[in-house]
Every structure is written in structure tokens, then in C-alpha cells.
Amino acid sequence: xxxxxxxxxxxxxxxxxxxxxxxxxxxxxxxxxxxxxxxxxxxxxxxxxxxxxxxxxxxxxxxxxxxxxxxxxxxxxxxxxxxxxxxxxxxxxxxxxxxxxxxxxxxxxxxxxxxxxxxxxxxxxxxxxxxxxxxxxxxxxxxxxxxxxxxxxxxxxxxxxxxxxxxxxxxxxxxxxxxxxxxxxxxxxxxxxxxxxxxxxxxxxxxxxxxxxxxxxxxxxxxxxxxxxxxxxxxxxxxxxxxxxxxxxxxxxxxxxxxxxxxxxxxxxxxxxxxxxxxxxxxxxxxxxxxxxxxxxxxxxxxxxxxxxxxxxxxxxx
Amino acid sequence: xxxxxxxxxxxxxxxxxxxxxxxxxxxxxxxxxxxxxxxxxxxxxxxxxxxxxxxxxxxxxxxxxxxxxxxxxxxxxxxxxxxxxxxxxxxxxxxxxxxxxxxxxxxxxxxxxxxxxxxxxxxxxxxxxxxxxxxxxxxxxxxxxxxxxxxxxxxxxxxxxxxxxxxxxxxxxxxxxxxxxxxxxxxxxxxxxxxxxxxxxxxxxxxxxxxxxxxxxxxxxxxxxxxxxxxxxxxxxxxxxxxxxxxxxxxxxxxxxxxxxxxxxxxxxxxxxxxxxxxxxxxxxxxxxxxxxxxxxxxxxxxxxxxxxxxxxxxxxxxxxxxxxxxxxxxxxxxxxxxxxxxx
Numbered sequence: 001x002x003x004x005x006x007x008x009x010x011x012x013x014x015x016x017x018x019x020x021x022x023x024x025x026x027x028x029x030x031x032x033x034x035x036x037x038x039x040x041x042x043x044x045x046x047x048x049x050x051x052x053x054x055x056x057x058x059x060x061x062x063x064x065x066x067x068x069x070x071x072x073x074x075x076x077x078x079x080x081x082x083x084x085x086x087x088x089x090x091x092x093x094x095x096x097x098x099x100x101x102x103x104x105x106x107x108x109x110x111x112x113x114x115x116x117x118x119x120x121x122x123x124x125x126x127x128x129x130x131x132x133x134x135x136x137x138x139x140x141x142x143x144x145x146x147x148x149x150x151x152x153x154x155x156x157x158x159x160x161x162x163x164x165x166x167x168x169x170x171x172x173x174x175x176x177x178x179x180x181x182x183x184x185x186x187x188x189x190x191x192x193x194x195x196x197x198x199x200x201x202x203x204x205x206x207x208x209x210x211x212x213x214x215x216x217x218x219x220x221x222x223x224x225x226x227x228x229x230x231x232x233x234x235x236x237x238x239x240x241x242x243x244x245x246x247x248x249x250x251x252x253x254x255x256x257x258x259x260x261x262x263x264x265x266x267x268x269x270x271x272x273x274x275x276x277x278x279x280x281x282x283x284x285x286x287x288x289x290x291x292x293x294x295x296x297x298x299x300x301x302x303x304x305x306x307x308x309x310x311x312x313x314x315x316x317x318x
Numbered sequence: 319x320x321x322x323x324x325x326x327x328x329x330x331x332x333x334x335x336x337x338x339x340x341x342x343x344x345x346x347x348x349x350x351x352x353x354x355x356x357x358x359x360x361x362x363x364x365x366x367x368x369x370x371x372x373x374x375x376x377x378x379x380x381x382x383x384x385x386x387x388x389x390x391x392x393x394x395x396x397x398x399x400x401x402x403x404x405x406x407x408x409x410x411x412x413x414x415x416x417x418x419x420x421x422x423x424x425x426x427x428x429x430x431x432x433x434x435x436x437x438x439x440x441x442x443x444x445x446x447x448x449x450x451x452x453x454x455x456x457x458x459x460x461x462x463x464x465x466x467x468x469x470x471x472x473x474x475x476x477x478x479x480x481x482x483x484x485x486x487x488x489x490x491x492x493x494x495x496x497x498x499x500x501x502x503x504x505x506x507x508x509x510x511x512x513x514x515x516x517x518x519x520x521x522x523x524x525x526x527x528x529x530x531x532x533x534x535x536x537x538x539x540x541x542x543x544x545x546x547x548x549x550x551x552x553x554x555x556x557x558x559x560x561x562x563x564x565x566x567x568x569x570x571x572x573x574x575x576x577x578x579x580x581x582x583x584x585x586x587x588x589x590x591x592x593x594x595x596x597x598x599x600x601x602x603x604x605x606x607x608x609x610x611x612x613x614x615x616x617x618x619x620x621x622x623x624x625x626x627x628x629x630x631x632x633x634x635x636x637x638x639x640x641x642x643x644x645x646x647x648x649x650x651x652x653x654x655x656x657x658x659x660x661x662x
Contacts, residue, residue, distance in 0.1 A: 014428075014429050017428040017429065018424070018425045018428045018429065020428070021421070021424030021425060021427070021428055022421065022424075022425075024424075025417070025420060025421055025424070066467070112540060116511055121511075121517065122514060122517050123511060123512045123513055123514045123516075123517070124439060124440070124443075124465075124514030125467065126443045126446075126465060126466055126467040127467060128446065128447070128466060128467055129447060130450065130477070131467070137447055138420055138423070138424050138427075138444070138447050138448040139447060139448060139449065139450060141424065141428075210417065210420075213420065213447075214416065214417065214419070214420035214443070214444050214447055215420075215443050215444065215446060215447025215448075216416070216440065216443040216444070216447070218416045218440060218514075219511070219512050220416070220512050221416050221417060223415070224415065265421065268418070268421060269421065269425065272410060272421065272422065272425060273425075275408075279382055279411055279413070281411070281413050281418070282413055
């Protein structure tokens with residue numbers, strides 16, 4: 001097919017129509033990005049547990065809904081399961097001295113078997129919106145998007161409030177400068193465990209919501225979730241920094257992190273809409289995300305004071 | 319300037335949510351440039367065709383894989399043969415990621431395609447969740463009841479979902495053990511724990527084998543990394559192995575063979591691809607033909623106005639007994655009549 005033909009076959013109308021679906025899915029992953037933000041940015045820990053916790057949240061939610069629980073109760077139980085997973089990683093890291101990355105990998109590994117057991121030794125459980133009262137579903141995209149936005153906003157508000165309290169500030173201090181925080185009397189081990197628990201709780205919530213949205217939970221649904229979460233966090237930060245040169249309030253930054261999830265899924269949707277070979281979907285998505293990530297680095301280089309000094313010298317003096 | 323950028327960006331991010339107002343029912347063909355037929359949300363399946371209508375079919379394939387590719391090709395060939403230029407296909411591959419299935423299917427639904435082909439179980443589940451009005455045909459799905467969580471599945475799903483199943487009769491497969499390996503007293507069933515279809519097949523084959531007096535043990539591996547150690551354990555404890563239609567096992571067939579052949583343990587496989595790699599015999603179905611059957615069902619729905627809710631799931635009609643000549647010779651297995659050798 002010629003290039004001109006290809007261009008003319010792309011239908012912007014179709015892309016616009018698909019956007020609500022992508023936005024709805026993106027906002028659910030935005031909830032996950034908020035969780036990743038806590039460990040990645042605030043605590044400066046690389047937490048790979050999220051690949052497993054995402055599926056745990058989905059598995060718990062689906063199995064409880066199938067057992068007759070109301071959806072909100074199932075989600076609460078999923079969050080509790082996420083908190084437990086975070087606790088395990090935290091204890092492995094602080095009590096047993098295992099480096100954070102490895103502790104996360106170990107928990108994620110173990111969660112594979114745990115998730116299989118939760119789902120009754122099957123890899124996949126479906127929950128149909130026709131038979132069970134789900135909170136949201138891809139059948140009704142506007143409602144799903146609305147519920148996603150409300151939950152993301154509620155979580156942002158909760159985190160904003162929490163990180164302003166004494167304990168929350170201690171958590172941020174731990175991530176910023178552990179040695180100094182310990183000198184000030186903060187129990188940094190406890191703070192790390194707490195941060196990991198909160199993060200994985202948010203990720204499990206996102207997993208539960210996604211499982212309801214797509215109508216099934218799969219033991220591999222979390223595979224690659226950390227990549228998406230980190231991409232969403234960084235995209236959100238880049239967008240925020242681009243708009244607020246002099247720094248934005250914490251609440252706004254968190255909102256942008258959640259919006260980063262939407263941006264990521266818009267990128268995926270764009271790649272699908274461009275009808276590029278879908279086997280290359282992951283490659284193209286990675287390229288576009290890498291461009292986003294490179295922007296702050298390139299901007300910083302352009303604005304670097306050494307460069308500015310060079311430019312000034314090269315100009316003739318007035 | 320900054321404020322302007324801010325406002326524009328906020329509008330851009332909010333735009334997707336504004337487009338929500340235009341729900342599926344009003345995404346009619348009246349929109350300029352859209353070439354899709356209306357997908358009304360009132361529950362009526364696609365209308366009976368009139369001459370000169372054009373159709374858009376969305377194909378969601380879970381992963382690039384020889385069997386799934388063959389099913390898609392068979393589907394496209396059958397539909398093109400009947401409808402010619404009147405049909406356009408939108409093919410998308412989820413790259414093995416079930417979340418992408420949901421993205422792809424919601425994209426099809428907002429486009430208002432006339433039919434969705436869901437290739438493999440997560441695609442079917444995502445499509446069934448995304449729409450209850452657009453006909454969804456599944457292919458390369460082993461058991462619809464298990465995939466959709468239906469408690470008393472009688473062969474017809476009854477909603478907008480139907481399709482074809484790649485399940486070759488499991489009792490006939492279990493009977494092959496008696497035919498080819500009458501001395502095998504302990505049989506191990508090997509499959510990947512992450513495959514949703516394998517558990518169902520393993521359970522059924524276990525029931526059939528235990529009825530004929532054979533002891534059955536189950537061995538699962540999580541992914542291609544532990545397949546050789548699990549296979550080695552299985553070979554140490556069993557006289558023969560059975561592998562269902564498992565995508566991961568199909569991609570690791572060589573590894574399994576490298577363990578089982580030196581151990582002298584014969585394997586009966588659930589489909590031809592696995593049999594070529596490590597099995598001695600299989601009850602084979604042809605995925606291309608399965609795709610063609612699905613294509614014919616699609617033509618009946620689109621052109622002839624058949625109701626998808628009344629179409630029962632179709633199974634492959636004539637599975638062929640095949641054997642792997644090379645491995646049978648190496649393991650000294652005599653193959654009775656009625657088996658065809660697998661062509662290389």
C-alpha cells in the first residue's frame with residue numbers, strides 16, 4: 001500500500017472516538033502510577049513487587065466478586081492483600097538486609113504461586129458484567145472513566161493529606177536523605193516498610209479495577225506493569241515540569257502522575273491507530289516513551305550554565 | 319503564554335472524556351469519513367445485509383503463534399471468498415499482553431465494527447466485556463464455558479458470543495494411550511500453569527485415564543525457564559506423558575524432547591505442533607480449517623442475517639490421528655493402522 005494511500009486511510013474521527021476507552025484504561029493505570037510514585041520518587045526505592053501485586057489485586061477482586069461479595073468490599077480486600085505484599089517486601093529488605101530490588105523480585109516471584117492459588121489453581125478467571133455487579137466495565141466506558149477519575153482524585157487527596165502529616169513527612173525525609181533522617185530520630189526501616197505497603201496497596205487497587213474493567217483476571221496480567229508505572233510517573237513529571245517552570249504544588253504533581261497513565265495509554269492507542277505492524281507495538285511504544293523521558297535531560301543540557309557562559313563569551317561585548 | 323499552554327493541555331487531556339458524550343448508539347454512519355456500519359447499543363445483533371453493504375471486521379489476536387496465525391488466515395480466506403471486496407479487516411495483535419486485548423477491543427467497539435474475531439481466550443474475554451451487541455466469534459478457544467465463567471454451558475453461549483473450539487475429543491486422546499502404549503501404568507500430564515485452557519483438558523484426560531485404570535500425576539511449569547527441570551522430574555516418575563494444547567509447551571517442544579527422548583518416555587500431544595517437536599502421536603486438528611469454519615459462521619451472520627445468540631459453538635469435525643515417524647522409531651513404538659505420518 002502506497003504511503004499516500006496509507007495516510008488517507010487513517011481516520012482521525014476514529015481516533016477521537018476511541019479516546020474515551022483509552023483514557024478510561026489509562027486512568028486506572030494512573031492509580032497504579034501513584035503507587036509507583038511513592039516508592040520510586042519519594043522513597044527512592046526500585047520496587048519490582050508491583051508486577052505480582054497488580055495480579056494479586058485482580059485475582060482477589062475477581063474471586064471475591066464470584067463468591068458474592070459486593071465490588072467495593074472485594075476492592076477493599078484487594079487493597080489489604082496489596083498491603084500484605086508490601087509488608088513482605090519491606091520485611092525482606094529491612095529485617096533480612098536483602099537489597100530492595102531483589103526483595104521486590106522475590107516477592108513478585110512468590111506472588112505468582114500465591115495468585116494461582118487465589119484463583120483456584122487456574123491461570124485465568126472471568127467475571128462477566130452481565131452476571132455480577134461490577135463497579136466498572138469496558139461495556140460502559142463513560143462510567144468507567146468517571147469512576148477511575150474519582151478514585152484517582154480521592155487517592156491523590158488522601159496521599160496529599162498523608163504526606164503533610166508528621167509521619168508522612170518522615171517518610172519523605174527517609175527517601176530524601178536516610179542518614180540525616182536517622183540522625184533526626186526517624187525509624188527509617190519502619191518508614192520504608194510503610195512506604196512499600198502503601199505503594200503496593202495502591203497497585204493492588206489498580207489491579208482490582210483493571211480486572212473488573214476488562215472482565216477477567218489473569219495470572220500474567222501484571223507482567224511489565226512496573227515499566228508502565230515508571231513510564232507514567234516520568235511522563236507525568238515531564239508534563240508537569242513543562243507547564244510549571246517554577247515548580248508545582250505537591251497535589252498538582254500527583255495529579256500529573258495519574259495523568260501520566262492516561263498519556264501512556266494515549267500513546268499505545270496512537271500506535272494502534274497508526275496501524276503499524278502490531279508485532280512492533282512494544283518497540284514503538286518504548287521509542288515514544290523514551291522520547292518523553294529524554295526531554296528533561298535535553299532541556300537541562302540546553303539550559304546548563306556552562307553552555308550559557310560559552311554563548312555569552314562568543315557574543316561581542318556591547 | 320504559560321497560562322494559555324496550561325489551559326490548552328488541560329483541554330487536551332479532558333478531550334477524551336468529552337468524547338464520552340458520543341456513545342456507541344450515536345456513532346452512526348452519518349459521521350463524515352467513517353466507513354463503519356452502525357452498531358446500535360439496543361441489543362439487536364447486526365442487521366440482515368442488503369446488497370452493496372460493506373463490512374468492517376476487527377480481529378484481535380492474542381499473540382503471534384503458528385496455530386493462531388493459521389486460524390486468522392483461514393478466517394480471512396473464507397470471508398474474502400464469500401464477500402470479496404465488501405469486507406475490510408482490522409487486524410491487531412496484543413503481543414501476549416491481556417491488557418492490550420482490552421485496549422484493542424474497546425477500540426473496535428468505539429469504531430463500531432460489524433463483527434469481532436477473538437483469537438484465543440483473553441481476546442474473547444476482553445471482547446465479551448467490551449460489547450454485548452456486536453457479534454463476537456471466538457476461535458482457537460478450548461472451552462467457552464470456562465473462558466466466560468458460565469456455570470451450565472450447553473454448547474450455545476446465548477449472548478452475542480459464539481465461535482469455534484479447538485478441542486479435539488479428549489476421551490479419544492486418552493484412548494490413544496491404550497492403543498499405542500498399553501504397558502504404561504503411570505501417566506504424567508505436563509502443562510504450563512499460566513495457560514487457562516490447559517487445566518480443563520488435563521482434568522478431563524485425567525478422568526478418562528483413571529477410568530481405564532491408569533495412575534495419573536500432574537506436573538506444571540510456570541514458564542519456559544523451568545520446563546526442563548519439571549519434565550525431568552516427570553520422566554523420572556512416569557511411563558508416559560500427555561501434553562494438552564498448551565501454547566507455552568508448544569514453544570518449548572524441543573526442550574521437552576531433549577529431556578524425554580534420552581529418558582525413553584513417550585509423549586502423546588494435544589496438537590500437531592507439539593507432536594512435531596516432542597510427541598509420538600496426536601489427534602490433530604487443522605487450525606487453518608478451524609479458521610475457515612469461523613469465517614463461514616461470520617459470513618452467515620453478516621450476509622445471511624443469522625443470529626449469533628442462536629449459533630452453537632462449532633467443533634472441529636474430523637480430527638486426524640497422526641504420528642511422528644521419527645520419534646516412534648527411536649522409541650520403538652509400533653503404530654497401528656489408522657494413523658497418518660506427520661509430513662515434515
